Amino acid sequence: MRSKAKLAIAALSALMLVPAQAQTEIQWWHSMGGALGEWVNDLARDFNASQKDYKVTPTFKGSYDESMTAAIAAFRAGNAPHILQVFEVGTATMMASKGAIKPVTEVMKEGGQKFDQNAYVPAVAGYYTAPNGQMLSFPFNSSTPVFHYNKDAFKAAGLDPEKPPTTWPEVALAAAKLKASGHKCPFTTSWISWTQLESFSAWHNVLFASKNNGFDGLDTRLVFNSPLHVRHIENLANMAKSGLFVYKGRGNAADATFVSGECAMATGSSALYGNVVRNGKFGYGIGTLPYYPDVQGAPQNTVIGGASLWVMNGKKATDYKGVAAFFSYLSQPEVAAKSHQRTGYLPVTKASFELTDKSGFYKKNPGTDVSVTQMIRKTTDKSRGVRLGNFVQVRTIIDEELEGVWAGKKAPKEALDLAVKRGNEQLERFQKANKS
């Protein structure tokens, strides 16, 4: 009898732990590791603490392409997450998968949340907006390429640590001085295609691909083999030959070499900020992306990278209410401003930018405003961003062809022509597959 009573008490107390009203769980798959992973977990925790109806559960699913593959497999099996973080190169693929996603505008409307699309930073939200004006995904973590430099290395080389080079000729000069002072890796870059071709094009107000970089139709074709592009790659190839530019691999492989202090200057994502502040053991400076001063219209603005949050289709209406509430929470000026200051990602809403500005954050942390000022300019049709199908393959093709240039095996013009030709085959295929 005694043991039965014990059992009953145990069962009762277990029941007490379950809240009277079951919470709706919102699954969120993301690709934020390290310091950024902690940021994501904090956001979910704070949102969960702010209300009782919904519980957002973030799950780290590996790199961007890994979590996208995982979500696709899950969708095919009928257990997709509610929210999926997709990198900017996956945008066209997501947009074309109409049956798989639910536009954010719809989610917010059905969720009964106040939603003003004009509150979002246009250069960011515009990238994720369909031609009909509907916002398709939530602009969660957008970054833009900036110029990172090591102030200690600048001092050692006799350069002014408060004056980063702003043009490519100045970069070459600074690199030469750094090399003369014994630096083995004066300049490197991560995301070659994004920083040296896509943003390079927008920054100089020239097209990367026709049809306004793919915004105006799937019959877009690559055009990054113009004389200006060839000139830039030739310049980088010469720098590589003389040891001023050191190639450190594809994707963001070069980031680690800047954080460790091995490389003194690097073009890369503005979201590297949090990582350098935390792990870098040197004076850290941020400058604007370099440009060629003789090109008319330069500098214009840079293009976005990073990722956005997509809502997957086929869930219950109550679930979508939770998603809408979570997105509203993320858009609150205080929350969005805090995220921006913590990570180096761009502010999501105009209000969060103003809040950060008023708080004096940019004055206290010089350089953190670079990404914002690079982005918050009036964009042109040529500089709004690059939205292409099969973009993952296009970027790999660019990596492959340019590696031939850095190795001294291919001429810059030849490599860019080939990359355009091979990339266009990918665009043609995407156009054909998504005709309807």
Added chain:
Amino acid sequence: MEKRVLFKSAWLPWVLVAPQMAIVLVFFFWPAGQALYQSVLQEDAFGTSREFVGWENFQRLFDDASYLASFKTTAVFSLWVAASSMSLALLLAVMANRVARLAGFYKTLLIWPYAVAPVVAGVLWLMLFASPYGVIAYALQAMGLPWNHLLDADHAMALIVMAAAWKQVSYNFLFFLAGLQSIPQSLIEAAAIDGASPWRRFWTIVFPLLAPTTFFLLVMNVIYAFFDTFGTVDAATHGGPGKDTSILVYKVYYDGFKALDMGGSAAQSVVLMLIVIALTVVQFRFVERKIEY
């Protein structure tokens, strides 16, 4: 001589092979059938639209010069992996076979790498060779041999061969050791009495008697290099520089899981499947005949 067991019951043999048949059907034939089916389709990433395109996926593959080039890359890679891992394993097995003390300890250590996942093997070797701070890259640099697998195709190929072969040495070692232990000691002793040197004894007695093992391992190693190495390549080189280490199975992985082109990826798996079927048939038909088990 043929060995044959006769069962009295008509159904017992079927029951006994049933579990194995079930595994083969579920894990081999079913996925292979799916690959065949997908290879004639074109789908969007989420599979919401699907279109029958016939041979188009195959047509596209063989129109692509870089795909044809990757056959050569794969052949070079597979031969290097099989040759280096088998010769190293044979050397280690012969030596381990002679060790009297601590034999178990050595054997355990030698078998250990087999438990390492291909991706981990790739990362491990990458870290040894990452310039400029990887241990081996640093040592090479000090000797005046700058290492750069990011831009030098030969270095990149050497890196993935080492990572892939290192893992496979354990497997080969195990089989060679078992093969060595089954060679009758009397044959070797007889040769020794006749005055044959250890070198001669190895090449005229031990090595020929190991031929069945060697042949089996050759097949297994080529299959390993063909199929199981995409993780190693992805971790170590991403197929670069250019496409110089983009072996066939890596392209299957890249197109399927990074580029989300299921149809194209499935078509490549079908091509790979045909290659391995052909290789195995050829080897068993023509090579096995000459080998006495």
